[in-house]
Amino acid sequence: MKLTKKGHSCIRLEKDGQVLVIDPGGFSEEDAAVGADAILVTHEHPDHFDEQRLRAAMEANPAARIWTLRSVADRLTAAFPGRVHTVGNGDAFIDAGFGVEVHGELHAVIHPDMPRVTNVGYLVDATVFHPGDALTVPDRPVDTLMLPVHAPWNKFSEVVDYVRAVGPRCAYAIHDGLLNDNGHAIYNRNFGPxxxxxGRTEYTRIAPGESVELI
Known part of the structure; x- marks a missing residue:
């Protein structure tokens, strides 16, 4: 499986000629989801869900499908009937040759005075876990964790404890669209020796547009 980091929290997975994209939001490239056979959206916040980016992908590939929670699906179903599927915690499905499990229910707390929206994470091929905007620990082993390193709803100590709790072989930085080079240097150092x-986890940041091959 090939993993390509797109802007902020968006990733692109490729396997056997098919493409799955997660969270092509407003901080991602305008064509971040174009070419996808399946698109997963974790929640409704605009840095994860951008309607124009999704429309571009759906129009570019008339067979493409979207899997997401109801708050997002309700905004897209009329435009793409039969192609938008609603999922929630505990669901599992196969699309574009990828097996997907859905984990989690709520966005992390930003502030007690701010209502929490729904949020799901996706475990792809029992290997790659993208939690969206939450520190959800799946009830099964994870090899590759997409790690939200910087957000209004987290702090470094929580993220470290999250990596320890999940215990992946490797963690790749996501949710880093607000960091500059100084910020990346600090996170690279603090997640290192x-x-x-x-623990045993190897932390890596790959820049938008860069790819790695997953074992």
Missing amino acids: AGPGV
Whole structure:
């Protein structure tokens, strides 16, 4: 499986000639989802869900499908009847040759005075887990964790504890669209040997547009 980092929290997975994209939001490239056979959206916030990016992908590939929670699906179903599927915690499905499990229910707390929206994470091929905007720990082993490193709803100590709780072989940075080079340098150091430690996990940041091959 080939993993390509797109802007902010968006990733692109390719396998056997098919493409799955997760969270092509407003901080991602305008064509982040174009070419996808299946698109997964974790929640309604605009840095994860951008209607124009989704429309571009759906129009470019008339067979493409979207899988998401109801708050997003309700905004797209009329435009793409039969192609938008609603999912929730505990669901599982196969699309574009990828097996997907759905984990989690709520967005992390930003502030107690701000209502929490729904949020789901996706475990793809029992290998890659994208949690969206939550620190959800799946009830099964995870090899590759897409790690939200920087957000209004998290702090570094929580993220370290999250990596320790999930215990993946490797963690790749996502949700990093608000960081500059100085911020990336700090996170790279603190998730490495100079930091408090994340067990056996190897932390890596790949820049938007860069790819890695997953074992």
